[in-house]
Amino acid sequence: MTIKLLASILIALIAISTTGISEAQAKALVVVFSRADENYSVGNITEGNTMKLAKLIAEKTGADLFEVKPYNKYPADYKKCTEVAQEELRVNARPPILEDKNPEEYDTIFLGYPIWWGDLPMCLYTYLERHDFNGKKIYPFATHEGSGMGRTESTLRLALPGAEIGRGLATRGSDAQKLTPRTVSALESWLKAAGF
Numbered sequence: 001m002t003i004k005l006l007a008s009i010l011i012a013l014i015a016i017s018t019t020g021i022s023e024a025q026a027k028a029l030v031v032v033f034s035r036a037d038e039n040y041s042v043g044n045i046t047e048g049n050t051m052k053l054a055k056l057i058a059e060k061t062g063a064d065l066f067e068v069k070p071y072n073k074y075p076a077d078y079k080k081c082t083e084v085a086q087e088e089l090r091v092n093a094r095p096p097i098l099e100d101k102n103p104e105e106y107d108t109i110f111l112g113y114p115i116w117w118g119d120l121p122m123c124l125y126t127y128l129e130r131h132d133f134n135g136k137k138i139y140p141f142a143t144h145e146g147s148g149m150g151r152t153e154s155t156l157r158l159a160l161p162g163a164e165i166g167r168g169l170a171t172r173g174s175d176a177q178k179l180t181p182r183t184v185s186a187l188e189s190w191l192k193a194a195g196f
């Protein structure tokens, strides 16, 4: 073995030990939609409940983070937002989104969203239908106020038939907002079960 080869192995080992992230784990992407503003159970918030979890997942796994932002921001008023979302669900809308991120280079996608009327917010379908998720592992995480994962694990299987949909993580919105110790520990166990 040449000195040059030994040196490059050493550098790679140092990189892994200092970041704590292996190359396989770095190939993960957190895709999240989350809404700040007025929320039924936690009042007016500057950062959405699901976003709190998304950032923690990115921090703990070294994953990149992409936020899905609808072109037309949802109303800050909670009741108005529920009305807009209900209508979008009724007409099976695909609201336009502002930016995009190709998931091509990632093996694992952590997909985060609030439960809206038992389903995913429709702007997430806009994003999901734009890309090829065949052969990718998708780990959904949702925040809610009683519905758990709602219908989303089955709607995701229908929307992404070629992807492997892993076990979902359902967290109460208020617990996610506060990042309670129980919430963090449940998230850590879920990540561990997913191999992270």
Ligand SMILES: Cc1cc2nc3c(=O)[nH]c(=O)nc-3n(C[C@H](O)[C@H](O)[C@H](O)COP(=O)(O)O)c2cc1C
Pocket: 033, 034, 035, 036, 039, 040, 041, 047, 048, 049, 050, 051, 078, 081, 082, 083, 085, 086, 113, 114, 115, 116, 117, 118, 119, 143, 144, 145, 146, 147, 148, 150, 172, 173, 174
């Ligand atoms: C439009 C809308 C619809 C909702 N529908 C449900 C629902 O069907 N079931 C439920 O448990 N919570 C529902 N909620 C509550 C949210 O899922 C919960 O507050 C979530 O934590 C919000 O996450 P966010 O701050 O990341 O957007 C709804 C909230 C909104 C705004």
